[in-house]
Amino acid sequence: SYALTQPPSVSVFPGQTASITCSGQKLGERFASWYQQRPGQSPVLVLYQDNKRPSGITERFSGSNSANTATLTISGAQVLDEADYYCQTWDTTTAALVFGGGTRLTVL
Amino acid sequence: EVHLVESGGDLMQPGGALRLSCAASGFTVNSNYMAWVRQAPGKGLEWISTVYNDGSTYYADSVKGRFSISRDNSINTLFLQMAGLRAEDTAIYYCARLIRGGSNIWYFDLWGRGTLVTVSS
Numbered sequence: 278s279y280a281l282t283q284p285p286s287v288s289v290f291p292g293q294t295a296s297i298t299c300s301g302q303k304l305g306e307r308f309a310s311w312y313q314q315r316p317g318q319s320p321v322l323v324l325y326q327d328n329k330r331p332s333g334i335t336e337r338f339s340g341s342n343s344a345n346t347a348t349l350t351i352s353g354a355q356v357l358d359e360a361d362y363y364c365q366t367w368d369t370t371t372a373a374l375v376f377g378g379g380t381r382l383t384v385l
Numbered sequence: 386e387v388h389l390v391e392s393g394g395d396l397m398q399p400g401g402a403l404r405l406s407c408a409a410s411g412f413t414v415n416s417n418y419m420a421w422v423r424q425a426p427g428k429g430l431e432w433i434s435t436v437y438n439d440g441s442t443y444y445a446d447s448v449k450g451r452f453s454i455s456r457d458n459s460i461n462t463l464f465l466q467m468a469g470l471r472a473e474d475t476a477i478y479y480c481a482r483l484i485r486g487g488s489n490i491w492y493f494d495l496w497g498r499g500t501l502v503t504v505s506s
Contacts, residue, residue, distance in 0.1 A: 278446075310492035312430070319479060319499060320422075320430065325492040363430050367491040372443045374420065374432035374483070374491060 279368040281377035288383040295351040297380045299364030302345060307366045309347035311340060314379075315360045323362075324349060354384045387411030387495055389480045394500030401470045405500055407463040407480030415458045418483035420493065421465045423476035431476075434465065435483060448474075470504045477501050 281301045289295040299309060309327055312320040322331050327347065328340040337352045347366075351358055364377040393405040405421070420435040434454040435443045442454050453466040463480055482495040 308487075308490045312493070314430075319496040320493070321496070322492060322494050325484075325494075326486060326490050331494065361429075365430075365492065367489060369489065372435070373445060374422075374435065374493075376422075376430040376432065379429040 278371065278373065279366070279375050281364055281366065281375055283362075283364060283377040283380045285378070286381045286383065288385055289354045290385050291354060291356065293354055295354045295358070295382055295384075297349045297351075297362050297364075297382065299347040299349070299377045300345055301347075301366065301375075304345050304347055304366065305343040307342075307369075309340070309342050310365045311338075311347075311349045312363045312365065313358075313360045314363065320363065351382070354382075356384050358382060359384050387482075389482065389495060389497035391478065391480050391497045391500040394478065394502045396503045396505065397470050398506055399471060399504055401504070402466070402468040403470065403502060405465040405467065405478055405480075405502070407465075407497055409461050409463065409482075412482070413458070414456050414461050414463050418485055418491075419454075419456065419463045420481050420483045421452075421454060421463075422479045422481055422493070422496075423474075424479070424499075425473070425476040428476075433478075436463070467502070470502075472504050474502060475504050 311324040314320045324340040327342040451469040477499040479499045480497040481493040
């Protein structure tokens, strides 16, 4: 079955750029989405179709996807960005929705 | 405004059965792709089931044969019937709307707050 791999944690200082990666076999040939989950809250969609932002999501969130890696980039990281971030794609062979293991972003 | 509200979570014994509900407002369940996603305590998100607008259903291997997704159009509600519960089914269960933006573009644009299922003797 298809699998996505994320680093368990990423740390940045306020104002810096945070990059969270998501790796999967030929992921660049699929589309990736990203979700933010603050402690005790439900996930929120922050990017879909690799780099599109839903209404209400700050422009500081951007994304890319090529080869085997999708990347969520958060520019000018703020304390309010501290959360768990999950990537997700769709497995064409099984129609399964696949999530990465999640990355805890800490803004020091 | 669109909303999803889950209910039905409970403390269950291993081997038991439980039905979760997800009431939708602001849109119609049967016109959309809907899914259940769970999150074990301190763990990541795990997709477990999807129902398409045409009624097709799909399940993760971890729940196939034990869980069943369905919907009641008259009350605009999604269900997850769970049987043969195991300790590893302990999780918050989220209902979510799934968007198909193209043949390979799938993402969850709306989530409920979740309902907790605990399986323990």
